Amino acid sequence: MKFVIAGDSHGYTRRLEQLEEICADGWIFTGDLTDDPARISGWTAVAGNNDEYFGIKLPPMAIVDADNHKILVIHGHQFPAGTRHGQLAALAGKFGCDIVVYGHTHVPVIAEENGILILNPGSVYRSRDGKGTSYMTLDTAGPRPKAEIIRKKFQS
Template identity: 30%
Template sequence: MRVLILSDSHGNAKLLNEIVRRVKADQVIHCGDFCTDQADLPKVPMTVVRGNCDWERVPQEQVWERGGLRIFVTHGHKYQVKSTPLPMRYRTEEVGARIGCFGHSHFPFCEEVGGVLLINPGSISYPRGFPHATYAILEKTREKLKVTYYKTDGTAITERGYEGIWG
């Protein structure tokens, strides 16, 4: 299974659609601040949440589940993600998920915290504290999980990511 995770596109629907077309994922997760009309979002299986800059009426939190994955998705602005991963970890556990995806900080982050994998794909439009605009791809095989970060042109970023046994 292949899941495209992105966030903070801030109105750049053209780039968002281009990345989604190129990656061809089984599921797309957008962690908020898409800042465009919902009609301009890609027409693919997609979980989307509302960020602090969004006006469309989409949920602030969602749980997506398939193929042995249970992923909590939120923007992160209500969970202090710019200062600590702990509130995100606790909320992810609270909803019974082992993976939490969020945005808001525009900074790519992927770390296992107390048995919960937290993923911030960064921003595809306005990176902060990192030299490249980024997105992440989560790939799950029978017992392995891998998260790889990419620049918006599709070039892999080797200094970020995760690989481990998952089951």
């Protein structure tokens, strides 16, 4: 299965709608929508810290079945930066997931911790690594999932 993964749009929902034009089996959103969730009804979406602040109703986490893989989706603000990957990997393992997708940092990541693939798509709103806005694709076909960070200059 092929997924488009994005996060931290902070009200720039039109950018997510642009990503829906990409042929995929599913779309995953890592939180901080700060907009009406009905606008991304086809996405598996979780709440970010800003969504909670503005009263946007999304679940705190979700699990997606993908081929022979399970993906844990969470915003990530629940864990401190210094231990975030270890705690995310432990949580994913607890739910039998071999992939965890998170947001919050606005910095894209492809990493591995204790056998768990850890992914962060960065932000479609504002990058915090100085390299521009980004999203990610994930292909779960085969024994080893393949993720790619894609930098994109979005139309407002």
